[in-house]
Amino acid sequence: MTRQTISITEPNELWLKAQLASKEYASKSEIINDLIRRARSQQAEAEIEFIRNTLIQSEQSGFTEKTPQHMLAAFKTQINNDAL
Numbered sequence: 021m022t023r024q025t026i027s028i029t030e031p032n033e034l035w036l037k038a039q040l041a042s043k044e045y046a047s048k049s050e051i052i053n054d055l056i057r058r059a060r061s062q063q064a065e066a067e068i069e070f071i072r073n074t075l076i077q078s079e080q081s082g083f084t085e086k087t088p089q090h091m092l093a094a095f096k097t098q099i100n101n102d103a104l
Contacts, residue, residue, distance in 0.1 A: 026052075 028036070036048050045051045084091070 036051055039045050039051050040048065045054070086094075
């Protein structure tokens, strides 16, 4: 495990101390690692939900009559517009 030195605000320090006092965690490192794990899990869940919603929208939109060339041109246009 790597060591890190971080600076935190006074309210966050008080919160960390309260967590330690509750005996739920053994150290500040354990608290920080748990917070990071939870944030990563929430991020993964949000990505899965985005993919799920995109798939549902795709399935509900039905088939297209567009050619692959037409779709590619539309995607390129969209990418160029997003880059601006």
